[in-house]
Amino acid sequence: MAGWDVVATDDLLTGPEREDTVSKTMDVLRSEHRSIGFLLDLLERQTNLLEKTGEPDLQLIVEIIDYFRSFPDMHHHPKEDLVMRRLRERAEGLDAEFFRLDEEHDQLSGELHAFSRTAAELIAEPSPMSRSSFILEARAFIERERRHMSMEEQYFFPAAERWLTEEDWDELDEVVNQFVDPISAPHAVQRFQTLSAQLQKWKTEAA
Numbered sequence: 776m777a778g779w780d781v782v783a784t785d786d787l788l789t790g791p792e793r794e795d796t797v798s799k800t801m802d803v804l805r806s807e808h809r810s811i812g813f814l815l816d817l818l819e820r821q822t823n824l825l826e827k828t829g830e831p832d833l834q835l836i837v838e839i840i841d842y843f844r845s846f847p848d849m850h851h852h853p854k855e856d857l858v859m860r861r862l863r864e865r866a867e868g869l870d871a872e873f874f875r876l877d878e879e880h881d882q883l884s885g886e887l888h889a890f891s892r893t894a895a896e897l898i899a900e901p902s903p904m905s906r907s908s909f910i911l912e913a914r915a916f917i918e919r920e921r922r923h924m925s926m927e928e929q930y931f932f933p934a935a936e937r938w939l940t941e942e943d944w945d946e947l948d949e950v951v952n953q954f955v956d957p958i959s960a961p962h963a964v965q966r967f968q969t970l971s972a973q974l975q976k977w978k979t980e981a982a
């Protein structure tokens with residue numbers, strides 16, 4: 776996804792002027808980006824800890840990766856793909872690199888799979904080799920995810936807000952309502968308990 780910032784984004788970002796978009800979908804997507812960003816910070820801290828002391832919180836690392844495998848992959852990206860499909864219809868005739876967002880999601884998913892295997896090796900057999908592979912891949916993963924979200928926030932979200940109609944948002948909001956973030960839900964599912972507690976603590980401190 777090298778060219779997001781160069782291909783035909785101008786026309787998309789100066790599309791039809793609409794009243795301020797009121798969309799639950801966009802609120803949800805932005806809020807999920809904040810949660811994902813927080814988890815990437817957590818992962819980064821644990822990676823630094825691994826490098827410095829060799830003793831990160833392995834349980835937390837397992838939960839973070841488990842979360843990435845089950846939430847962004849299964850819930851966040853599909854929602855964005857829905858919005859993107861609608862944007863492609865509305866902005867017919869225009870094109871941009873980020874119209875291939877679903878391909879990037881597939882690619883991220885494959886990379887996450889590879890990274891989770893490296894994490895499993897670190898946990899099963901901690902050694903200088905498995906530690907340095909983990910550190911390398913974790914940092915690459917964090918960087919890719921951050922870049923992906925930042926591109927979406929810079930180009931994709933504003934373009935969707937420009938082009939989609941109120942009816943589009945009503946339809947999308949209804950679908951999006953059915954997805955629940957497993958760590959933000961009032962009763963976080965058992966396997967994300969540590970993560971959920973960390974997220975609540977972070978939200979309280981940030982408020």
Ligand SMILES: [Fe+2]
Pocket residue numbers: 852855880923927
């Ligand atoms: Fe995405």
Ligand SMILES: [Fe+2]
Pocket residue numbers: 808851855924927
């Ligand atoms: Fe996203």
